[in-house]
Amino acid sequence: MAHAIWSGAINFGLVTIPVKLQTAIRTNDLRFNFLHKTDEGRINNVRRCSLDGEEVTYDDIVRGYEYEKGRYVILSDDDLKSVNPEATQSVDIVQFVDLAEINPMYFDKPYYLEPDKRGRHAYALLREALKTSGKVGIAKVVIRSREHLAALKPNGDALVLELMHFADEIVDQSTLEFPAQETPLENEMKMAMMLIDTMAAAFDPEQFRDEYRDQVLAMIEARAAGQVIEAAPAKAPRRDNVVNLMDVLQKSLEASKKDRSGGSRTSAKAEAEADEKPKKTAKRKSSAA
Amino acid sequence: MARTTETIEVGGRPLSLSNRDKVLWPQDGYTKGDLVAYYLAAASVLLPEVRDRPLTLQRYPDGIDGPSFFEKNAPKHLPDWIPTVTVKSEFGRSDTVRFILCNDEATLAYVANLAAIVLHVWTSRAASLDNPDFLFFDLDPGEGCTLATLARVAVALRDTLGEIGLVPVVKSSGGSGLHVAVPLAPQYTYDFCKGFGELVARTLQGRLPSLTTLQRMPAKRPPGTVYLDYVQIGKGKTLVAPFSVRARAKAPVSMPLGWDEVGAMVRKRAKTTEGEFERFTLKNAPPLLAERAALWGGKSWKQQKLEPALKKAQKAWH
Numbered sequence: 001m002a003h004a005i006w007s008g009a010i011n012f013g014l015v016t017i018p019v020k021l022q023t024a025i026r027t028n029d030l031r032f033n034f035l036h037k038t039d040e041g042r043i044n045n046v047r048r049c050s051l052d053g054e055e056v057t058y059d060d061i062v063r064g065y066e067y068e069k070g071r072y073v074i075l076s077d078d079d080l081k082s083v084n085p086e087a088t089q090s091v092d093i094v095q096f097v098d099l100a101e102i103n104p105m106y107f108d109k110p111y112y113l114e115p116d117k118r119g120r121h122a123y124a125l126l127r128e129a130l131k132t133s134g135k136v137g138i139a140k141v142v143i144r145s146r147e148h149l150a151a152l153k154p155n156g157d158a159l160v161l162e163l164m165h166f167a168d169e170i171v172d173q174s175t176l177e178f179p180a181q182e183t184p185l186e187n188e189m190k191m192a193m194m195l196i197d198t199m200a201a202a203f204d205p206e207q208f209r210d211e212y213r214d215q216v217l218a219m220i221e222a223r224a225a226g227q228v229i230e231a232a233p234a235k236a237p238r239r240d241n242v243v244n245l246m247d248v249l250q251k252s253l254e255a256s257k258k259d260r261s262g263g264s265r266t267s268a269k270a271e272a273e274a275d276e277k278p279k280k281t282a283k284r285k286s287s288a289a
Numbered sequence: 290m291a292r293t294t295e296t297i298e299v300g301g302r303p304l305s306l307s308n309r310d311k312v313l314w315p316q317d318g319y320t321k322g323d324l325v326a327y328y329l330a331a332a333s334v335l336l337p338e339v340r341d342r343p344l345t346l347q348r349y350p351d352g353i354d355g356p357s358f359f360e361k362n363a364p365k366h367l368p369d370w371i372p373t374v375t376v377k378s379e380f381g382r383s384d385t386v387r388f389i390l391c392n393d394e395a396t397l398a399y400v401a402n403l404a405a406i407v408l409h410v411w412t413s414r415a416a417s418l419d420n421p422d423f424l425f426f427d428l429d430p431g432e433g434c435t436l437a438t439l440a441r442v443a444v445a446l447r448d449t450l451g452e453i454g455l456v457p458v459v460k461s462s463g464g465s466g467l468h469v470a471v472p473l474a475p476q477y478t479y480d481f482c483k484g485f486g487e488l489v490a491r492t493l494q495g496r497l498p499s500l501t502t503l504q505r506m507p508a509k510r511p512p513g514t515v516y517l518d519y520v521q522i523g524k525g526k527t528l529v530a531p532f533s534v535r536a537r538a539k540a541p542v543s544m545p546l547g548w549d550e551v552g553a554m555v556r557k558r559a560k561t562t563e564g565e566f567e568r569f570t571l572k573n574a575p576p577l578l579a580e581r582a583a584l585w586g587g588k589s590w591k592q593q594k595l596e597p598a599l600k601k602a603q604k605a606w607h
Contacts, residue, residue, distance in 0.1 A: 038499035055558070242495065245488045246603050252481050253596060 008089030018116035343388035440554035486519030545585035
């Protein structure tokens with residue numbers, strides 16, 4: 001079972017319904033890692049100061065708010081904590097409104113509220129009452145230390161808590177150019193309606209798939225299957241000079257063994273003779289440094 | 290400064306030390322006396338590493354910022370108690386080179402007194418000069434190479450060797466790079482070992498094409514890569530001995546490392562590699578030496594054979 005974001009309660013009036021807040025939307029994005037093109041090393045992000053060019057550790061990073069160009073107000077973690085709403089772990093319903101009254105653009109992200117054993121009866125009652133009334137609860141809720149506006153909506157057997165945008169997050173339509181309302185010509189309207197009718201269907205979300213994702217996944221599978229051997233780091237690519245070298249070594253090893261069984265081993269005397277060819281390395285450094 | 294000479298006794302031998310207050314590291318203020326003191330402190334772990342190996346001195350008579358020279362031939366007035374090994378010159382002329390063998394504390398103090406900051410040794414020992422007793426890779430980070438890249442390459446080299454049953458040890462070069470060595474039974478020729486090193490280096494380069502290079506010309510190496518140097522395997526070629534001091538600011542020493550340490554470097558974010566290795570210096574290293582020695586020598590130093598490794602390579606890397 002999914003891990004709940006929190007366990008708390010729906011509160012309205014004197015009623016408390018124990019619930020768990022659960023994720024309702026799975027993010028299906030394909031996740032890619034950035035790799036170094038030539039050796040497939042993972043790319044690290046380095047935080048670098050724009051003034052001295054030095055890498056900066058998290059300990060030395062503070063949050064600054066640019067209140068005018070180039071001027072910042074620094075806020076510490078403690079500053080922000082002092083403003084953070086208390087994690088009340090509750091859905092506090094402040095009013096009930098008609099669903100139709102809410103512009104759908106305000107809805108942002110849904111969560112499921114799953115009833116606790118003790119709250120099942122009250123949960124079902126609230127759900128049925130909302131359905132019958134055609135209303136939704138407007139609530140405040142804290143998720144991951146941020147307070148949100150949300151709507152509590154019946155949805156099948158579930159109560160869904162849908163986070164909402166605040167009014168100032170919605171871009172005002174008057175800032176863009178839209179044609180004003182007009183009365184269309186009858187014929188034109190008829191044609192448009194016909195066109196719509198021919199394309200009308202029952203909405204079936206299952207029929208739409210993220211085809212881009214499917215295709216990229218298919219590509220990944222094919223590559224992974226086809227390149228297992230090439231990608232495994234343990235196997236070096238065959239290199240002819242390496243193979244030849246092994247043959248040469250084998251022969252030289254065999255030759256030196258014959259030598260040894262026939263003649264005498266290298267003299268154990270300190271006086272030894274160099275058998276190297278003349279080399280012009282007279283003054284050059286000859287040591288591994 | 291007036292020249293001073295004092296006589297100390299090392300290992301039962303009187304040894305005259307000159308100018309022990311001479312500053313060899315101007316930025317750090319370390320003197321020749323500090324160098325001698327360090328090498329004496331390191332003697333018990335350093336001597337087993339350099340014993341019977343022809344020694345090349347890198348001398349800095351005027352300190353690390355002054356001119357330096359490599360000295361293979363033992364000085365004319367070498368005390369007669371210092372053993373040497375005479376090898377036909379690698380330049381093909383009839384003359385020979387008489388190398389110092391640094392087998393005791395007194396010799397170590399003697400060479401330190403010559404301002405021989407860096408000790409370079411052969412990879413074979415006098416009893417068997419034609420047969421190296423280890424195979425080594427010099428991992429040399431190029432311009433723009435990060436510590437994490439160097440560490441990744443080193444770990445990949447260890448794993449590559451591991452695939453064919455070889456267990457390497459690792460140390461800092463004391464400069465910017467790492468030395469990875471496979472201890473060997475001294476029974477293979479230099480040519481064979483060099484070929485074997487090339488095989489491993491080429492295999493690793495094939496696996497990490499963008500992190501490594503086999504380009505010998507520094508100017509042609511791609512930036513940000515590690516040069517896999519296997520060409521230092523050869524008779525007369527040397528590497529900086531473990532525990533040797535380097536002629537660099539802070540006086541870093543070449544220090545054995547644990548593979549877990551190198552593995553942890555993969556996650557470090559240093560842009561350059563030196564800082565990581567500069568933490569071991571002539572000043573602070575002595576108390577760490579006994580523990581560090583166990584990472585390179587002792588039980589970590591297992592003489593290995595290359596025949597089974599070659600057989601495995603033929604199977605695994607084909």
